[in-house]
Amino acid sequence: MVTLKQLAKELNVSISTVSKALNNSEEIGEETVRRVKELAELYNYKPNKVALSLKQNKTKTIGVIIPNILNHFLAKVLFGIEREATKLGYHIITCISNESLEKEKESLQLLANGSVDGFILCVAEETQIKNEVEHFKTTISQGLPIVMFDRVAHDVMCDKVIVDDFDATYNATKGLLKEDRKKIAFLSNIEDLSVGKLRERGYAKAVLEENRQEPLILKINKNDDQQKNIRSFLKKNKDIDGVIAADSSSGIIAINAAVNLGKKVPKDISVIGFASKSDAIHAFPRLTTIRQHAKVIGAETAQMLIHRLENMDLKEDVKTKIVKTSVVKNDSTLN
Amino acid sequence: MVTLKQLAKELNVSISTVSKALNNSEEIGEETVRRVKELAELYNYKPNKVALSLKQNKTKTIGVIIPNILNHFLAKVLFGIEREATKLGYHIITCISNESLEKEKESLQLLANGSVDGFILCVAEETQIKNEVEHFKTTISQGLPIVMFDRVAHDVMCDKVIVDDFDATYNATKGLLKEDRKKIAFLSNIEDLSVGKLRERGYAKAVLEENRQEPLILKINKNDDQQKNIRSFLKKNKDIDGVIAADSSSGIIAINAAVNLGKKVPKDISVIGFASKSDAIHAFPRLTTIRQHAKVIGAETAQMLIHRLENMDLKEDVKTKIVKTSVVKNDSTLN
DNA sequence: CTGAAAGCGCTAACAG
DNA sequence: CTGTTAGCGCTTTCAG
Numbered sequence: 001m002v003t004l005k006q007l008a009k010e011l012n013v014s015i016s017t018v019s020k021a022l023n024n025s026e027e028i029g030e031e032t033v034r035r036v037k038e039l040a041e042l043y044n045y046k047p048n049k050v051a052l053s054l055k056q057n058k059t060k061t062i063g064v065i066i067p068n069i070l071n072h073f074l075a076k077v078l079f080g081i082e083r084e085a086t087k088l089g090y091h092i093i094t095c096i097s098n099e100s101l102e103k104e105k106e107s108l109q110l111l112a113n114g115s116v117d118g119f120i121l122c123v124a125e126e127t128q129i130k131n132e133v134e135h136f137k138t139t140i141s142q143g144l145p146i147v148m149f150d151r152v153a154h155d156v157m158c159d160k161v162i163v164d165d166f167d168a169t170y171n172a173t174k175g176l177l178k179e180d181r182k183k184i185a186f187l188s189n190i191e192d193l194s195v196g197k198l199r200e201r202g203y204a205k206a207v208l209e210e211n212r213q214e215p216l217i218l219k220i221n222k223n224d225d226q227q228k229n230i231r232s233f234l235k236k237n238k239d240i241d242g243v244i245a246a247d248s249s250s251g252i253i254a255i256n257a258a259v260n261l262g263k264k265v266p267k268d269i270s271v272i273g274f275a276s277k278s279d280a281i282h283a284f285p286r287l288t289t290i291r292q293h294a295k296v297i298g299a300e301t302a303q304m305l306i307h308r309l310e311n312m313d314l315k316e317d318v319k320t321k322i323v324k325t326s327v328v329k330n331d332s333t334l335n
Numbered sequence: 336m337v338t339l340k341q342l343a344k345e346l347n348v349s350i351s352t353v354s355k356a357l358n359n360s361e362e363i364g365e366e367t368v369r370r371v372k373e374l375a376e377l378y379n380y381k382p383n384k385v386a387l388s389l390k391q392n393k394t395k396t397i398g399v400i401i402p403n404i405l406n407h408f409l410a411k412v413l414f415g416i417e418r419e420a421t422k423l424g425y426h427i428i429t430c431i432s433n434e435s436l437e438k439e440k441e442s443l444q445l446l447a448n449g450s451v452d453g454f455i456l457c458v459a460e461e462t463q464i465k466n467e468v469e470h471f472k473t474t475i476s477q478g479l480p481i482v483m484f485d486r487v488a489h490d491v492m493c494d495k496v497i498v499d500d501f502d503a504t505y506n507a508t509k510g511l512l513k514e515d516r517k518k519i520a521f522l523s524n525i526e527d528l529s530v531g532k533l534r535e536r537g538y539a540k541a542v543l544e545e546n547r548q549e550p551l552i553l554k555i556n557k558n559d560d561q562q563k564n565i566r567s568f569l570k571k572n573k574d575i576d577g578v579i580a581a582d583s584s585s586g587i588i589a590i591n592a593a594v595n596l597g598k599k600v601p602k603d604i605s606v607i608g609f610a611s612k613s614d615a616i617h618a619f620p621r622l623t624t625i626r627q628h629a630k631v632i633g634a635e636t637a638q639m640l641i642h643r644l645e646n647m648d649l650k651e652d653v654k655t656k657i658v659k660t661s662v663v664k665n666d667s668t669l670n
Numbered sequence: 671c672t673g674a675a676a677g678c679g680c681t682a683a684c685a686g
Numbered sequence: 687c688t689g690t691t692a693g694c695g696c697t698t699t700c701a702g
């Protein structure tokens with residue numbers, strides 16, 4: 001990499017002259033500017049990012065800590081973050097916590113040494129279960145802002161972007177009730193997560209409200225055979241005529257299992273699930289989905305963090321932004 | 336963030352003494368070392384990463400350029416890269432090219448200013464179609480090593496990690512032929528990619544070799560309705576009794592479509608597809624899959640790049656590593 | 671055993 | 687209009 005020094009030497013001017021010329025300073029003569037820029041162009045000079053970061057005490061880099069990149073929703077949020085950050089001139093350093101509290105702490109530690117200007121993160125499952133938040137507070141107190149999305153730690157004062165999980169399942173369940181479904185089940189393999197609990201409550205409220213049935217809930221453990229579980233659950237509860245799936249795979253599996261058990265979807269049984277477009281087509285008929293607008297969430301978090309970074313002096317109050325879900329009607333529901 | 340300067344001031348010693356003490360230099364007296372370390376601990380001192388990078392002219396950071404993070408295979412490779420890089424003390428900066436040549440070039444440019452020590456990348460679709468490689472060569476000539484994985488540019492001299500795509504479909508097809516399948520179709524929505532072409536050739540070679548049938552290939556465009564396409568293809572070609580799917584969704588969709596058309600899987604029709612474990616269970620019966628060991632690929636690329644970075648003086652020859660696929664027998668094939 | 675000084679690449683205040 | 691200098695935080699050589 002060419003440096004200012006080398007350009008200066010070759011042009012027989014001082015380093016600062018070169019620097020100013022390249023930064024279009026008014027101080028430098030036209031002719032000099034031309035000569036400098038020409039040579040810089042020729043050598044494909046690019047200011048050294050590390051030197052700039054040191055000088056200006058900011059890296060224009062965001063640390064992103066994601067629990068699981070194989071989760072389609074989280075990957076999509078990451079996609080949104082990357083795109084927005086790039087647009088605004090920032091890079092992202094990605095760490096994967098693997099749902100582990102320890103790794104989450106480590107990642108925070110490892111990057112809180114000048115590597116990044118701030119963090120975007122989704123709280124790890126273990127962290128939510130143990131309800132630990134000290135490491136977040138420490139980081140913030142070191143002057144590194146955090147924006148949390150989806151799974152957030154309520155006790156931490158920081159910007160947040162969340163989904164209206166409660167309303168989403170509440171409304172979806174209402175929708176099935178309007179189809180005159182008599183026995184609606186709730187499937188979930190994310191009962192440990194804050195969002196999982198909210199989704200369950202939304203469902204439960206809807207069914208209880210209309211006084212038609214008790215909640216009927218299948219909780220699936222991470223390590224269980226999900227396909228077998230759902231199949232036998234449907235087999236045992238033959239009168240289930242509606243399903244709300246809280247996670248990204250249960251809905252698809254439920255459709256396939258129901259079809260396999262000889263039921264017509266959506267005539268005999270309606271299914272709504274959280275899923276992306278690309279997963280929805282894995283089911284036949286296609287799963288009617290609750291869409292979380294992951295890319296929007298990603299873009300919002302990035303905007304929020306960058307806004308804060310570029311207005312650190314203002315000390316603005318923390319905000320929580322709710323991104324509304326929407327239902328995409330496909331073929332697994334009547335209306 | 337506390338700096339050496341502040342520690343030095345508080346301890347009434349020089350900056351270099353503090354630095355040496357913290358780095359366990361033999362030069363410094365026991366007592367001084369103790370005092371310094373104590374205070375550093377108290378203030379939670381961490382050496383500034385940016386300053387270190389500037390000084391040592393290396394960032395311990397890898398630029399990763401991925402075409403599409405929503406592709407499960409690529410996400411999994413990224414996961415493998417991140418884990419291995421972290422283990423070896425490196426961070427990763429992730430850029431998403433979105434299959435665009437322009438974005439790929441930009442990302443390379445943007446990071447080739449001291450931000451990273453080298454690159455890991457999977458060539459964008461547009462780049463493969465246009466067969467452009469100059470930007471890769473430029474980057475390498477600037478002293479930034481590249482390791483390519485999966486989709487590689489053969490004309491670029493750099494380390495590579497690839498999959499035995501040809502053998503994978505060749506062997507899978509052979510497997511179906513052994514089941515005495517008479518009409519095996521090949522489904523693909525990745526015909527533009529180098530790996531897509533290899534997979535097709537592996538399939539074609541196998542069916543032609545045994546002289547039993549002409550290749551029967553369904554190419555699906557990215558924007559087509561994949562589900563409809565596959566369904567009508569199977570409907571039209573009623574005698575299809577075997578399917579090899581080149582991409583990650585066609586296999587799953589084929590099973591569901593076949594079942595829906597009244598066929599028994601695997602009795603009437605066998606299906607093998609490239610897919611991950613988590614996607615395989617979206618089909619009922621479960622898709623027998625060709626597994627690419629994405630995490631291993633990720634780990635290998637990271638190792639390869641870091642090895643090169645830490646042995647830049649050796650000027651070793653470039654290597655190509657092949658990671659063998661394996662077939663995981665599930666329920667959509669007889670054996 | 672400890673400290674002063676140089677230098678990594680850059681910007682910017684200040685001097686000329 | 688151009689150059690000198692200091693300084694961002696750190697390591698390391700060289701002097702003391």
